[in-house]
Amino acid sequence: MIVNNSHNDGARETNKIKNRQAIIEAGIQTFIAKGVAETTVRDIIRSTGLASGTFYNYFNSKEEVLVAIFDDFAKEIGKTVRDDDVQPKDFEEFLRIKLTRFFKFVSSKPEIFMIMSNNHNLVNTFSINTPQFIIEIDYLKEEINDYIEKGVFPNFDVDLFALVIRPITDSLAQEMMSQKKIDINKYTKKCINFLTRGLGV
């Protein structure tokens, strides 16, 4: 038996990334199809075509896959929303920029909301927190506090903002995604209005 064992490490590395991504994709599809609680590691790995043992080279449990999915999502949302040279002239413009990007992103990646609004058992989960989400919210707070310090935004209850921004945008996003016609503009406006007035900014 002759084996060419001189794998260049680039190929191996690529394959690792590919497998990890395959597991995550399979996880998304399986969580949507069966619901989180009903999904097993076997379900996920089965739909990748990889061997069951291979799963454990990448994750230790389906929960880790779930967190990876949400964290990836949070990171992407963060990057999308953040990545910016534009200087808003006030809080409303700030929100308009951020929220437009958020709702756009969500409508282009509906999977996360399909995972959350599953109808597979009697319990309908509608919000999940993972470490990355907390980081992203913290980053947002900092950014706002900067603007307040610089006098671009007036002073307001940023902690309250940080507390409600996720539940409110999640609710609106889920509502939006459940509509036949997805009207990003409408939900963005609604959200800006509600938040600026609610926070008195």
Place this chain on the structure above:
Amino acid sequence: MIVNNSHNDGARETNKIKNRQAIIEAGIQTFIAKGVAETTVRDIIRSTGLASGTFYNYFNSKEEVLVAIFDDFAKEIGKTVRDDDVQPKDFEEFLRIKLTRFFKFVSSKPEIFMIMSNNHNLVNTFSINTPQFIIEIDYLKEEINDYIEKGVFPNFDVDLFALVIRPITDSLAQEMMSQKKIDINKYTKKCINFLTRGLGV
């Protein structure tokens, strides 16, 4: 000869109610202690002292217990918040009455929030919808619409209210319950302020 043919089923009936309640209580404690996903039917039944088979005379799965817990909670919240002869003179007063009761009730019955903010796996906050919650929110909408029709409240976006009231109060309640000193007044005010202004009422 006189025979009471009801087999003295009063006792039996009473026992059935007692057992059902025991399972629900055990469910609450176990969900808090182990987290929903990690709880098994056996965990619940074990801590009731009943036989394992007895569980299935009352529920078909732990999810059914979970729903029973949340539905009971929703019903109680609903009853507490609703039960009312007081006529509010405006929306702010209406919210003050309702939200005060809500936060009071929550602080007297923290179990549901302890179930929701579990830290047992990597996913550490979630929120749950059950049929009864939907019913209660619907009831609230009707009540508000009545007041709008009567001219007591001005016209505003009641659907938006219905959409955000749960996530916002849940977030605030969880925040409140995680504090050392529970300040019902503070959270009530914060919430009234945010909602009245946010909705422009």
Place this chain on the structure above:
Amino acid sequence: MIVNNSHNDGARETNKIKNRQAIIEAGIQTFIAKGVAETTVRDIIRSTGLASGTFYNYFNSKEEVLVAIFDDFAKEIGKTVRDDDVQPKDFEEFLRIKLTRFFKFVSSKPEIFMIMSNNHNLVNTFSINTPQFIIEIDYLKEEINDYIEKGVFPNFDVDLFALVIRPITDSLAQEMMSQKKIDINKYTKKCINFLTRGLGV
């Protein structure tokens, strides 16, 4: 509530017989519907409307019900086939009388064959022996031996007859019952022919 509890024993006795019969009927239907192996005591008692505990006043297991069904069947078959003043002039006529009655009876009471030819699991049972069947076959042997002694029938291998009569008639009966048009005459003749010649009578 007033109840006349002075049951005359006749009524009670009647009720016992009625309940027993109800259980047997329910057993037949359930065995046909679900297959013997898959049927539980609860399945049987459920479809009688009686309480589960009541079952045990009549039978100790589903197998006892099964045996009761088959034994009743064997007894009835026996009575039908036996009940006779007619003196056959030879073995062929003897068989004609008996087998005609047998196939007629079977076609009027197909339940037993529906129990045996169930398709509920991979295993297709096609013959079941119970004590009463053995008794009935013994009785038949005696009758034949009498006729042989009296010189009405010639001498032949009655033990072989006793051994094959059940499997052969069962097979033919099942074949007959599976046809669209049930032709009693055809199967009777086929059977007489086969047996008289096979046994050399």
Place this chain on the structure above:
Amino acid sequence: MIVNNSHNDGARETNKIKNRQAIIEAGIQTFIAKGVAETTVRDIIRSTGLASGTFYNYFNSKEEVLVAIFDDFAKEIGKTVRDDDVQPKDFEEFLRIKLTRFFKFVSSKPEIFMIMSNNHNLVNTFSINTPQFIIEIDYLKEEINDYIEKGVFPNFDVDLFALVIRPITDSLAQEMMSQKKIDINKYTKKCINFLTRGLGV
């Protein structure tokens, strides 16, 4: 680049065959010892020494094991009875060859008949049809029809033969196996006689 990708699966493959056979053997012994209805999957797997979960890598239920046992038996019987260059000069010789082999085989492999004539519940003799038995009987019919076409056998009711051959040989085999002294010759002759005459060949 040449890779032997078979992971030395020869050993693995061998082990799979060994395990499957072990389960079948354990099934035979357990069915004999406890009766089919009373045997559980656990009983079978326990007496193999394999882990309980391993059972389900091979079979889905005890019934599948039972069918495997009977099908293996049917296949072996078929091969034994069939495998032949000898040209019989008539139906009697044909039967003599086949039935001798059948009764010999049965007496060398009594397990199947021990499974069928269990005394573990009140029902104490039964017979089982599996796909392979049907195939083997069909094969036998074809063979006979060939000989009839060729004029080696006279025309006779082959369907009747196919219908009764199993029940009759089963009955005789069971009778034979229950004797202290197993007289293959006697039962073969009895069977040939009965069948040739019964079918008028």
Place this chain on the structure above:
DNA sequence: CATGAATGAGAGTTCATTCAT
């Protein structure tokens, strides 16, 4: 690093049976 059969703890569930009413 991938494979996939074996493992065995343990989850869910059933169900014959009991027994207080």
Place this chain on the structure above:
DNA sequence: GATGAATGAACTCTCATTCAT
């Protein structure tokens, strides 16, 4: 004799995880 909820042993089956190849 009838009732039917409670019992708990025991069954079926799953599934995360391991590990030899």
